Amino acid sequence: VMECLIDHYRYTGDTAWVRRIAPNLVAACDMVTREREATRCLDESGRRVPEYGLMPAGHLEDNPEWRYWFSVDAPAYNGMRGVADVLAEFVHPGADRLARDVAAFRADIRAAARRAMTESPVVRLLDGTYVPHIPTMAGLRGRALGWIREAAYGAIHLLEANVFEPCEEEMTWVLKDLEDNLFVSRAFGRPVDLKRYWFSHGGITIQPNLTDQAINYLRRGQIEHGLRALFNNFGVSRYPDVRVFTEHPVVELGHGVGPFYKTSDEAKSLVWLRAFLLHEDGEALHLALGAPRAWFAAGETFAVSRMASFFGPVSYRVVSGDDSVTWEVELDDDRKPNELLLHVRLPDGARIKAVTVNGQPHPGFDPEAEIVRFESPAATLSVHVQYAS
Numbered sequence: 001v002m003e004c005l006i007d008h009y010r011y012t013g014d015t016a017w018v019r020r021i022a023p024n025l026v027a028a029c030d031m032v033t034r035e036r037e038a039t040r041c042l043d044e045s046g047r048r049v050p051e052y053g054l055m056p057a058g059h060l061e062d063n064p065e066w067r068y069w070f071s072v073d074a075p076a077y078n079g080m081r082g083v084a085d086v087l088a089e090f091v092h093p094g095a096d097r098l099a100r101d102v103a104a105f106r107a108d109i110r111a112a113a114r115r116a117m118t119e120s121p122v123v124r125l126l127d128g129t130y131v132p133h134i135p136t137m138a139g140l141r142g143r144a145l146g147w148i149r150e151a152a153y154g155a156i157h158l159l160e161a162n163v164f165e166p167c168e169e170e171m172t173w174v175l176k177d178l179e180d181n182l183f184v185s186r187a188f189g190r191p192v193d194l195k196r197y198w199f200s201h202g203g204i205t206i207q208p209n210l211t212d213q214a215i216n217y218l219r220r221g222q223i224e225h226g227l228r229a230l231f232n233n234f235g236v237s238r239y240p241d242v243r244v245f246t247e248h249p250v251v252e253l254g255h256g257v258g259p260f261y262k263t264s265d266e267a268k269s270l271v272w273l274r275a276f277l278l279h280e281d282g283e284a285l286h287l288a289l290g291a292p293r294a295w296f297a298a299g300e301t302f303a304v305s306r307m308a309s310f311f312g313p314v315s316y317r318v319v320s321g322d323d324s325v326t327w328e329v330e331l332d333d334d335r336k337p338n339e340l341l342l343h344v345r346l347p348d349g350a351r352i353k354a355v356t357v358n359g360q361p362h363p364g365f366d367p368e369a370e371i372v373r374f375e376s377p378a379a380t381l382s383v384h385v386q387y388a389s
Contacts, residue, residue, distance in 0.1 A: 002028055002079025006086055010280075010310040013335055018086060025083045026094050032076050033101045036108070039068070050115060050139040053108025060153050063146075068138040070113060071153040074161035077105050081162060109163050112138045113155065117170065126180040126194070131173040134158070147189055151182040152210040159219075160212050166219040175216070179203065190249075200232065207248035208233040209268035215275045218290050223345065226290055230272055237265060245269065280310045285337035287316055287329070293347045298322045311337045325385040327372075333379040340377040344370050344385050354386040 005025065009018040018025075032055065039051045051057075051068040058072045059065075084098040113134050120141050122130040134155035136144045144150045156178060158164045159171045184192040184202045192201045203225070204213055214233065217226035236253045237245040245266045246256025276290030288295075288302075295302050296318070303317035312332025319326045325344055331337075344352060351367040357374075358381065364373045365385075372383060 002083055003075060006079070006082035009086060011308055013312070015090075019090065022087060022090070022092060025087070026092075026098065029080045029083050029098050029101065032080060032105070036105065048111075050119075051112060053105070054112055054138060060148065062148055067140075068112075069153060070109065070134075070137060070155055070163075071157040073105075073109050074157045074163050077102070077109060077163055078161035080105060106163055109158070113158055113163070113170070116140065123177050123181060125176055131176055132170070133177060134170060134174055143188075146187075147182070147206050150188050151178060151205045152207060154178070154182075156211055156213075156216065159216055166216065167221075171216075171220075178205075178213075190253075199228065201236070201253065203229045203232050204236065207265065208237065209265040209272075212272065214272045214290075218275055218279065223290050226276070227292055230276060230290070233269055233272065237262075237269070274307065277304055278307050278309055278314055280337075283338040284341060285309065285311055285314070285339070286341045286343060287314070287327075288318065288343045288345070289341075291318075291343065291345060293345045296320050296325055296345060297347045311335045323387060325387070327381065327383040327385070329377075329381040329383065331377065331379045331381075336377060336379060338376065340374040340381075342372040342374075342383060342385075344372060344387075346370065346387055350387045352385055353388045356384045356386075358382050 002025065005021065008014075035055050036053055038056050039049065039054050041049050041052065043049055054068045054073050055076060057066040057068055060069060060071070080098065080102045084095060084102045087095040087098060116138055117132045117134045120133045120135050123133045124130050133142070135142065136149050136154045144154075155174045156171075159166055159174070164171050179202060182188040183205055184190065184194060184198060190201065190206055192198060205211060208229070214226045214229040217223070217229060236249050239246060239256070239260070242261075244261045246260055247262040247265060249256050277288060279286040279289045291302065294300070298320055300320045301318065303315075305315050306313040307315070312335040314332070315330040317328045325346070327342055329340075329342070331340070346352070352365050352370065352372070353367075355362040355365045355372055358378075362372070362383070364375075365371065366373070372385060374381070
């Protein structure tokens, strides 16, 4: 709930509203901090208990047991983090205290996850190597039972809720375990013929939109991995005859189990697609971060119109020629980002050679990173990117 309230403010820019609800936001954060006191205990030997600093035992959704799930604590932390960041913008008197509470909560979750990892057996990958395993909850040494606990609500939420950074090695291990052991197995996912269909049937959990697998890879800079998850999600979830998503095709693709028409999963897939076209990172706005290279081939065009963002509505249009790409960008003049990055993922290994903006040479581009960068961008930009084949 805290995450959604903060996102509502960032989309609307409604400062009067967020000031009005600030006491409620502070109270929500204080409730989490107060509840965490119940687990700040030591065992008989004087060592911290495995769940030290986490919220009291909680629940997921379909399972009956109450445990110290990382997928419960992680979004609680992320909600507090968002509240603290926003209140700091308004120099709220409680912002500094909340920032300290947030940092302490993150440290406790990270410590609990790493302890669980060191006490859990390693797991074997498809290439014969082994990596550490972070269980889905504190106090568990090994796998939880079933795909809901282990894959859908597993340690990947530590990445998605910013407890760990996307490229930290712990999250690399989590992703490798998901790809090789969970998504493609009958015990924790969907049975997949690994020799024939590992690529086209893998990369996502049974109900893909319970996690943000495509966005996880996007944030790691692994665009191809993200595109695989994005398109596989669409492919396995869609009923082509009626053009809707199922909740989860379990054993066979195209045959759903559970609610056959799942609006929430359809909506989440659009959140994934949006991130590939428009993605905020602090005060920076990325455009076309995950657009496929084929979209920049000669003769191709793609565009978004007044897409909602934390910086107001954004429109852009990309038109590709034989050796150039032209962008027309429109930003909200009142809420522009501090930094704008256009991602030009050219086909066939082509590299940016020159850029002009509104008819003038623009030096702010990186051929290796495939980025055109703007500090304090204008509201209207006409960008011409010349490249060498």
